[in-house]
Amino acid sequence: MTFGRRTFLGTAMAGVLSAPMLRAQGKPRVVVIGGGAGGGTVARYLAKDSQGALDVTLIEPNRIYTTCFFSNLYLGGFRDFASLQHGYDKLAAGGVTVVHDLAAGVDRTARTVALAGGQVLAYDRLVIAPGIDFVEGSVPGWTLDAAEKMPHAYKAGPQTQLLFDQIRAMPQGGVFAMIAPPNPYRCPPGPYERISMVAHVLKTTNPTAKILVADPKANYSKQALFEDGWQTHYPGMVEWLGPDMGGNVVEVRPDTMEVVIDGEATRVDCCNVIPAQKAGVIAAAAGLTADSGWAPVDPATMRSKMDGNVWILGDASAQGDMPKSGFSANSQAKVAAMTIRGELTGSRVFPAKYSNTCWSLIAPDDGVKVGASYEPTPEKIASVESFVSQKGEDAALRKATYEESLGWYAGITADIFG
Amino acid sequence: MADPVARADLMAYLRDWSDRPQDIPEAEPTARKTEHDLDPAILAIQGDPAYGEYLSSECTTCHQRDGSDQGIPSITQWPAEDFVVAMHAYKRKLRPHPVMQMMAGRLNNEEIAALAAYFAGLRN
Numbered sequence A: 001m002t003f004g005r006r007t008f009l010g011t012a013m014a015g016v017l018s019a020p021m022l023r024a025q026g027k028p029r030v031v032v033i034g035g036g037a038g039g040g041t042v043a044r045y046l047a048k049d050s051q052g053a054l055d056v057t058l059i060e061p062n063r064i065y066t067t068c069f070f071s072n073l074y075l076g077g078f079r080d081f082a083s084l085q086h087g088y089d090k091l092a093a094g095g096v097t098v099v100h101d102l103a104a105g106v107d108r109t110a111r112t113v114a115l116a117g118g119q120v121l122a123y124d125r126l127v128i129a130p131g132i133d134f135v136e137g138s139v140p141g142w143t144l145d146a147a148e149k150m151p152h153a154y155k156a157g158p159q160t161q162l163l164f165d166q167i168r169a170m171p172q173g174g175v176f177a178m179i180a181p182p183n184p185y186r187c188p189p190g191p192y193e194r195i196s197m198v199a200h201v202l203k204t205t206n207p208t209a210k211i212l213v214a215d216p217k218a219n220y221s222k223q224a225l226f227e228d229g230w231q232t233h234y235p236g237m238v239e240w241l242g243p244d245m246g247g248n249v250v251e252v253r254p255d256t257m258e259v260v261i262d263g264e265a266t267r268v269d270c271c272n273v274i275p276a277q278k279a280g281v282i283a284a285a286a287g288l289t290a291d292s293g294w295a296p297v298d299p300a301t302m303r304s305k306m307d308g309n310v311w312i313l314g315d316a317s318a319q320g321d322m323p324k325s326g327f328s329a330n331s332q333a334k335v336a337a338m339t340i341r342g343e344l345t346g347s348r349v350f351p352a353k354y355s356n357t358c359w360s361l362i363a364p365d366d367g368v369k370v371g372a373s374y375e376p377t378p379e380k381i382a383s384v385e386s387f388v389s390q391k392g393e394d395a396a397l398r399k400a401t402y403e404e405s406l407g408w409y410a411g412i413t414a415d416i417f418g
Numbered sequence B: 001m002a003d004p005v006a007r008a009d010l011m012a013y014l015r016d017w018s019d020r021p022q023d024i025p026e027a028e029p030t031a032r033k034t035e036h037d038l039d040p041a042i043l044a045i046q047g048d049p050a051y052g053e054y055l056s057s058e059c060t061t062c063h064q065r066d067g068s069d070q071g072i073p074s075i076t077q078w079p080a081e082d083f084v085v086a087m088h089a090y091k092r093k094l095r096p097h098p099v100m101q102m103m104a105g106r107l108n109n110e111e112i113a114a115l116a117a118y119f120a121g122l123r124n
C-alpha cells in the first residue's frame, strides 16, 4: 500500500481550520474516489500532464481492478481471468498517491473526504467515479445476499468466476436464465454479449441446454445483430421474453432456483440476475445525485451540477447520450482532467470532445461494434455521428472487428493504468 | 523485393489503397511519401502540439502511446505529412473504416495538423 505523506497530514488536519491554510501553502490537491475506468484515467492524466504541479490522490479499496470489459469473453472461454486484472503500480510510479481504502463520506463544506479507515483527506477539487450500485428490490426475491446463488456478475471479480463455474456445472439439457436490467445500466450490449458467450459454451459442452432471457425492455442495443447471430450460431437455443411476454413481471426464488415470469414458475439451473442500477452509493451520500439515482453533470466539463468543486465521471454521471461504458468513462475523464488542470494550474483548456465504441463478440471471430462521437450542448452531451455493424457483413470483416477489439482492450487498459 | 526504395514505395501505395492498412508490413515505422491530391495549403499548416496533445488523448483509447500495434495500427513517429494525408483520406471517406471516418470526420484541418505534429514527436 502506498501511504502518501498527505494521508497522514490529512488525518492530523481533519476538519480543522488549518486545512484551508495547508491548501494555500501547498500544491493544489485533487482527490479521486474510485480507481476504475473513469477514476484511473483522470488520476493518471492529471499527474502526467501537470508534471508535479498537482497533488493527486486516488482512493480505491481494491489492490487489483478486474475489468468488466472482456469479462464476458472470460465467461465464454476466450480470455483467462488474470488477463482482466490490473494493478495500480504504474499509476503510483506516475506520481499518483494511491490509497487503498473506501471513501465513507464527503464533507463538501469543509472539502474533505473521510475514509473508512478513519483518515480524512482535504481537497481543492474532488472527482467521484464509483461506478454503479444496484437498486434494492428491483428484482423481487433477489438481494445482494442471494448473489451467491444467483450471481449478478455485473461488477467483475468473484461474481464473474462464480457465474463461470455455474455455467459449466449445468446438467445436460439444463436451463440458463438471465434477468436483464431496465435502462439505464452499464454497458447496453453487455447482457446480450453475455448471452452469446453462454450460448457458445453450451453449444460445445451442453448442446441440449436452453437459455431463457426475461427482459423489461422492448428493445435493446444491437438487437438485430444479436438476434441474427443467435439464429446463425445457436439456432433454437435462446428464448427472449420482452415486456409483451411478461419479461417485465419477474420474481426470483434463489432457495429453490425458480424464476417466476408473469406468474409462471420455472426451475432453472443457473440464474444471472442483473438488477436495476444507480450511481455508486458514495455519490448519493455526498448529496450529488438526482431523483433518478444518477449524478447530473455539466456537459462541457463533467463538473457536478450541484457543486463547482466536484467532478463526476463514468457510469455514475447523468450526462446525456453517452452509454455507460468503460470507453465513455475514459473519454469523459480526459475532458475532466483538462478542465481541472486548467482551473488549478492555468493550463490551456480546449473544447470538449467525447467518443465511444462498444465491441461485442457473438461467436468465435464474429465481432460487431457500435460507436458514436459526442459534443456538449447546453442541455446534455449529445450524439453527433454514429455507426453500427451491419447484418450480413462478410466473415473477414467480422474477424477484423474482433481483432480490433483486442487492440482496443490493450490500448484502453494501458491508457487507464499506465 | 530487393530494391528498398521500390519496396517502400509499394508499401506506401498499398497502405494508401488497402482497407486493411495495418496488415501491410513496413520495415520503417512509417509510410513514405504517398501519392495524393490534398491541397498543399492543408499540408502547409503548422500544427499546435499542445492542442495535439489534448486531442491525442481521444486516440490513445485505441492507439497505444508506446507504438504497440496489436489489432490496431501504430500511429506514432510518422512523418507529419503522411499522417495528415491518412487522416484526410478517412475524413474524405477515401479510406473505408467507420471508426476512423467518424474520428477524422469531426477534426478540422488545424486539428489534424496539431495531431500530426504531436504524434510525429512522440517518443517512448
Ligand SMILES: Cc1cc2nc3c(=O)[nH]c(=O)nc-3n(C[C@H](O)[C@H](O)[C@H](O)COP(=O)(O)OP(=O)(O)OC[C@H]3O[C@@H](n4cnc5c(N)ncnc54)[C@H](O)[C@@H]3O)c2cc1C
Pocket: A033, A034, A035, A036, A037, A038, A039, A059, A060, A061, A062, A065, A067, A068, A069, A070, A071, A072, A101, A102, A103, A104, A129, A130, A131, A132, A153, A154, A155, A186, A187, A190, A191, A194, A280, A281, A282, A313, A314, A315, A316, A324, A325, A326, A327, A328, A329, A357, A358, A359
Ligand atoms: C459484462 C460487462 C461487459 C462490459 N463490456 C464493456 C466493453 O466491452 N466496453 C466498454 O467500454 N465498457 C464495457 N462495460 C462497462 C464498463 O465496465 C463500465 O462502464 C466502466 O467500468 C465504468 O467506469 P467507472 O469508472 O464509472 O466505474 P468502474 O470501472 O466500476 O470503477 C469504479 C471504481 O470505484 C470504486 N469505488 C466504488 N465506491 C467507492 C468508494 N466509496 N470509495 C472508493 N472507491 C470506490 C470501485 O471499487 C471501482 O474500482 C462492461 C460492463 C459489464 C458489466
